Amino acid sequence: MLRVMACGMLVLGLSGCFRTSVRTGAPRDGLPATRTEVSLFFGLTTPHVTASECRHGVSRVDVFSPWWGALVTVATVGLVMPLRTEYVCAEMPHGVSPEQQVPASIAPL
Template identity: 70%
Template sequence: MLRVMACGVLLLGLTGCFRMSVRTGAPRDGLPEARTGVSLVYGLSTANVSAAECRHGVSRVDVYWPWWGALVYVGTVGFVTPLRTEYVCAEGTTSTQAAPEREQVPDSIAPL
């Protein structure tokens, strides 16, 4: 019985947490927006979150499990996992800003 309990504790400890962050380096425009989605069947399928209101792309994106996500994960035996997505839209360029110069590629490197 002690082995079964130890294995159960070990399995719960291996679930861990999930967090993914992407920073584009673009200046931020506005406050963070948040949406909740789900990951199905142990992460094989996830709900895509599109930021259609971000006309100039995103400045940063964070995807993570909410604090109550582990309870749902254990209760559904991993078939459903809630995910929280927070993003900030990027600021658009103005006509007064100069476009950044592209780095020149040496002639020795063939184009793709």
């Protein structure tokens, strides 16, 4: 029994948090926006983040698993994994007119 408990504690202790961060270095404009989406089938499909309201790109993007995400992942045997995306839009660069925005050739985030 002690061995089973030790193995269970080891498995729980080795499970980590998922977090990806991107920083562009652009000055921030406003407060962070947050979205919660899901990754399906053990991470084979991932959500696509679009920040269409960010006319001048993004300043930072964080994608992470919320604290309750592990419970959902275990309950669905890994078929559904919630992911939370938090991003902050970039400030308009100096010397750029308000009508200009990110070129269409740059794919959405």
